[in-house]
Amino acid sequence: MKYIVLAVLMSSCLSDIMDDDYRRVDTKLNQYIESFKYEASIRGIKIDDSDLKLYFGNAHGASAVTYYDTNSIVMDSTTVHWTRNPEEVLYHEFGHLFLHRGHDDRLLPDGTPASIMSTYATVKYAKDPSKRKYYIDELFNKKAP
Numbered sequence: 627m628k629y630i631v632l633a634v635l636m637s638s639c640l641s642d643i644m645d646d647d648y649r650r651v652d653t654k655l656n657q658y659i660e661s662f663k664y665e666a667s668i669r670g671i672k673i674d675d676s677d678l679k680l681y682f683g684n685a686h687g688a689s690a691v692t693y694y695d696t697n698s699i700v701m702d703s704t705t706v707h708w709t710r711n712p713e714e715v716l717y718h719e720f721g722h723l724f725l726h727r728g729h730d731d732r733l734l735p736d737g738t739p740a741s742i743m744s745t746y747a748t749v750k751y752a753k754d755p756s757k758r759k760y761y762i763d764e765l766f767n768k769k770a771p
Contacts (some may be wrong), residue, residue, distance in 0.1 A: 651680045655701065658716040666724075669766045673724050680716075689715045692722045699723060711752035714761075718742050721765050730768070740764070 651659060659680060663673045677697050685691045685702035692699050699719045701708060707715050720742050721727040734739035739746050742761045751757040 627706060640699070642682050649676055649677060651675075651679050652682055652684075655716070661713070662720045662724075665762055666766065666768075671725075671766060673720075676725075679763055680725075690719045692719050697723065709760065711750075714742060714750060714752060717762070717765060725766070727765070727768070741768070 628705040653656070659675055659678065663675065666673045679696060679698035681698075681700060685700050685705075688702065689703045689705040689707040690699055701712075701715070703709075704714075728744050729745045730741035731741040731745055734740050739750055742750055742765050744750070751761050764767050
């Protein structure tokens with residue numbers, strides 16, 4: 627009888643741990659979701675992150691990976707892209723998850739990526755912060771100049 631009670635207690639605890647209907651954001655990553663929500667709000671877009679899971683883990687060789695079915699983004703903090711510009715990496719992933727943007731490999735006349743949604747590994751605005759506004763405007767409005 628003791629084992630049955632213990633098994634029931636353990637299964638109820640496990641279901642709380644495995645529950646996908648909650649928000650879990652690593653404290654080191656919270657500033658990025660908050661700034662993304664701010665950028666969205668000043669453009670009249672509301673972001674519902676109530677069930678977002680955003681944490682560090684194994685991104686299977688990428689800087690980050692988005693899982694639509696669980697509303698999760700896993701960041702790999704060991705990648706060079708993360709160390710150079712974490713905001714850019716996360717905004718790219720937020721573009722997938724919240725804005726339903728796919729990859730966009732268009733180039734500007736100078737040969738740089740036209741979108742933060744580019745699959746190119748180049749850092750788009752870490753080296754030139756003056757380009758940040760352009761890339762964020764384009765993220766929220768693909769037709770932005």
